[in-house]
Amino acid sequence: MAEDLAGGAVVSTDPDGPDGVRMTWNAWPRSKVESSKCVVPVAASIAPIRSSPSLVVLPYHPLRCKPPCAAVLNPFARVDYGAKIWICPFCFSRNHFPPHYAGISEHNYPAELYPQCTTIEYAPPPLDAAAPPPPPVFLFVIDTCLIEEELGYVKSAMRRAIGLLPDHALVGLITFGTQVHLHELGFADITKIYVFRGTKEITKEQILDQLGLSSAGVRHGGVAGAPGYPRGPQANALHPSTSVNRFLLPASDCDYTLNALLDELQLDRWPVETSSRALRCTGVALTVAAGLLGACVAGTGARIIALVGGPCTVGPGMIVSKDLSEPVRSHKDLDKDAAPHFHKAVKFYDNLAKQLVNQGHVLDLFASALDQVGVAEMKVAVERTGGLVVLAESFGHPVFKDSFKRIFEDGEQSLGLSFKSGKKWEVTFVFLPLGSGTLEINCSKDIKIQGIIGPCTSLDKKGALCADTIVGQGNAISWKMCGLDRTTCLTVFFDISPSERSGQQGIPNPQLYIQFLTNYQNPEGQMRLRVATIMRKWVDGSNTEELVEGFDQETAAVVLARYVSLKMEMEEEFDATRWLDRSLIRLCSRFGDYRKDDSASFTLHPNFSILPQFMFNLRRSQFVQVFNNSPDETAYFRMLLNRESITNSVVMIQPSLLSYSFNSPPTPALLDVSSIALDRILLLDAYFSIVIFHGTTIAQWRNLGYQNQPEHQAFAQLLQAPQDDAHMIIKERFPVPRLVICDQHGSQARFLLAKLNPSATYNSAHEVVPGSDIIFTDDVSLQVFCEHLQRLAVQS
Structure with missing residues (x-):
């Protein structure tokens, strides 16, 4: 078997299919017991708004089943054309077609009933067609506790970004070091800055009061329509108090002001002792940014783009003290609970995440430093808002420069965060101007939802479909996604819970159905509802042949990687390597073909044959072996693993x-x-x-x-x-x-x-192929790993 397992990653053509859904098991066991024997969780990886050239878009509202089901009409519904009735495949309710469907027949039926339209999109006309969509909003939060060279790189990247922004996009600027400086862009005659102390927590109400934006009244008012202030739709899209236009202006109006501010921008002036770190108040800066956006553009999609060059050393979100004698926390410190600031910082960012999700806003993090900056603590806020994250060694490194530029640039390689890409409808990323991306899931009876791993937040909308066991963002049937792109991938975990009634209904339905409903706003500002309905089949748990035929080993490897990464973060002293080994042994023992106690007779079906190789590489990957990585690097790797497609995630593992x-x-x-x-x-x-x-x-x-x-x-x-x-x-x-x-x-x-794979090490130097190399490690090779696996799997 080892000879078959030593290759590279598996290459397949369009494995996601037309629906953008991949499942660990495409044939499901009927009972919870049989499901547990399958070892690999029953889960689906979905790309909610994956790009598809064959996608049909309908210009009207979807037809839904009666509450509480509310599933959308789909090709799997049974239709009585004579009686003009359709039967929902999820709850079996009978629904009458509305009058405007009166013309349907066996030879004339709507697009949502076409067999090939299992995924379809609805684009109903807006209620107020005259109202323009709100503009995208970018609030830049820039760290100034840097060295001169690094600040120069930041200025250069910012100037390039400002030049690429669409004219109507609203822009704001916050700089921070020992204190937070909010720049009033609407006052172009002289530099006007609002200063916040970085050493103490500050509430949203205190922020608004200091800025003159509180509901009690406006102290420092500007007049709409005055020079330097937005006119027309942009002004109306904002808070009723037009004084907010002082801080967020269209890029075309503040281009000169922003570039002038960048020219004047200097390093943080606060003196730093030789035995101390710079005083950096990252947490207060992000609090001010969230408070400002909450007052100005609540409910309208906005991005906080934070450029951070070092650890937070004062105020909320602090990860290390200013004293250089205190090292930044390591994995060993976290394991021993010897990181005094960690839990408090995570709690702070958890509260910030709730505020941003409530407002519909995204936190993007660009961390560039040789030392850690606190990505591990900020992970909760970035991931739950669907933000982007980039970790680099320097603001001058191509990893930062090229990634940062790609957010704003137009063309085929753009991310399309703020506008439609050129003449082609090929944007990769989708910006959510209304912050209203939501995902809802409908399932057949006997299926419950445990939760989701990925860039989303549970809306805590409980229902009959919620499982008792929670994985990731659970206890819900709907989730919010403030930031969403065409490559975003979510992993949904299911629980098989047949009720007593389902066993008493005679011959059970051999098919199961799952429907994913994604509300989002495209780059043109139009609200869309994408509906993907998939069908799989139930099989008897003892029928291993059908289970094996429906197994997807690439998806299984990625789901296990995401699941293990989550357990390593949530459970103390969780031994990921031991758990993976035991799971693989159980899986091979259940689905392998062998004679008892004869390891030489062991073989695996082609659908399972590469999984041991994936597990071998997963055990050695940066997701499981954290010894050589900092907590920031581990958090970064796991955030990308949780949001990328199966194909990309397989490359991360192997x-x-x-x-x-x-x-x-x-x-x-x-x-x-x-x-x-x-x-x-x-x-x-x-x-x-x-x-x-x-x-x-x-x-x-x-x-x-x-x-x-x-x-x-x-x-x-x-x-x-x-x-x-x-x-x-x-x-x-x-x-x-x-x-x-x-x-x-x-x-x-x-x-x-x-x-x-260390097939040649310092212990086996005599076996090295001439001109090849050896690896100085005590790790076992893939061949030894597979031999041990075969021996343990066939044991009585």
């Missing part, structure tokens, strides 16, 4: 490897140290980093400059091919991955070696 040589075109290579050769170039895609690795001979020829000689054009092309392929990957990915170019036996070769 990187792909390509080999380039003179003898053949680029070919997939085994993710194994034996793939290293003197005359070969390897391209490793580990999602967060791209590694181009040159064998020793290739590196020597390159250093001698052979590629510059006319007679060695083939060598020049060989060197260029992995560079071109790497830039193609980088161009299509957000956040932008780190590019590492290294040589065999070089210091940065560790980026490749850490991901390879």
Whole structure:
């Protein structure tokens, strides 16, 4: 079996299908007991608004089943055309078609009943067609406790972003260090700033009172229509008190003011002692930002874009004291509960997340520093609002610069956060101007929902479909998504709970149905409802053949990775490696084909054959092994794992490897140290980093400059091919991955070696292929891992 398992990541064509839904099991066992024997949870990975060229959009409201079901009419409904009645496949209620469906017949039926329209979108006309959609809002929150060079990089990135913003987008600016400075952009004659102390917590009411935005009255009023203030729809879209226009202005009106402020922007003036960290009040800055947006544009989609260059050392959200003798918390500190500020900071950001979700606003975090900045504490606020997160070493690093630029730029590679992309309807990301993205789920009887892992927040809307066991954001049948894009992926966990009645109804229905309803607003400001209805089948739990045929091992690997990552965060002293090993042994024992106590007879169905390899790499991945990573890095990796597609997440767990040589075109290579050769170039895609690795001979020829000689054009092309392929990957990915170019036996070769199967180590140096390499590790190889698995799986 090991020989079959040593390859790279599995490549498949459009595995998500037309509905953007992938399930661990496509055939479901009927009982809770049989479900537990399947080991891998029954779960679905869904991309709620995945781009689809064949998607049908209907210009009217959907037809719903009677309450409390409220499922939308779909191709699985049974229709009596003579009586003009449709029967809901979820609750079996009989519903009459309304009068405007009077013309339907067996030969003339609406699009929502077409068999191929299992996913369909509704775009009903707005109630007030004359009212323009509210503009997108960007509130920049910039850290000034930096060194001069880093501040220069921030200014450069900000100037580029301002130049790319659409003219109608509303923009605001907050800078912070020891204190928080809110800049009044509507007062262009002189610089006008509101200052907040960074050492103490501040309430939303105190913020509004200081800004003159409280309901009691306006102290520092501006006049709508006065010079420097928005006119027309933009002004009306805001708070009734037009004084809020002082802080959020259309980009076209404040372009000059913003650039002038950036020119004048200086490092934080507060003196820093040699034995101290800079005083940085990140928590107060984000509180002021949330309070301002709550007063100005509550219910209207806005993004707080925070550029943070170090740890918060004062006020709420503090992660470490200003004293340099106190180290920033590590994983070991968190395990021992020796991080004095951690739980208080997490609670602060949890409350901030609730406020932002209530307002419909998003927190995006760009953290760039050699030290930690507090991503682990901020994770709850970023993830629950659906925000973007980028972690880099410096504001001058391509990971930050290119990712930050891609938020605002137009064109095919844009994220489309604020406007429609060029002439093509191919935006990747969707901005939610009304902050009204919601997901609702309907299920057949006997199915309950445990919860969701991913960038969303439970609306605590309980119902009969809620399971007793909660996973992630649970206890609900609807969730809010303040930020949502076309690649956002959510993992829904289900519980099989057949009632006594279902067992007394004679022959049960062999099909089960699940419907996902996503309300969102597209970049043009139009409200849409996307409805995806899927059908799967029930099978007898003893019928392992049908269960095996419906198993998706890629989805199973990703779901287990997300589930284990959550358990590691929620449960103290949870041993993820041991849990994964036991789960894999149970799974292979249940679904493997073997003779008792004869490991040589063990085989796995093709639908399971690569899962042991995925688990081997998951055990060694950054999601489970946190020893070499900081809590910030671990939080960053897990946030991206929880929101990316199955295909991307598989690459995070098990990187792909390509080999380039003179003898053949680029070919997939085994993710194994034996793939290293003197005359070969390897391209490793580990999602967060791209590694181009040159064998020793290739590196020597390159250093001698052979590629510059006319007679060695083939060598020049060989060197260029992995560079071109790497830039193609980088161009299509957000956040932008780190590019590492290294040589065999070089210091940065560790980026490749850490991901390879250690089939040759210092203990087995005599077995090394000439010209290959060895890995200095005590980890077992994939072959040894599989041998142990086979022996344990076949035990009586």
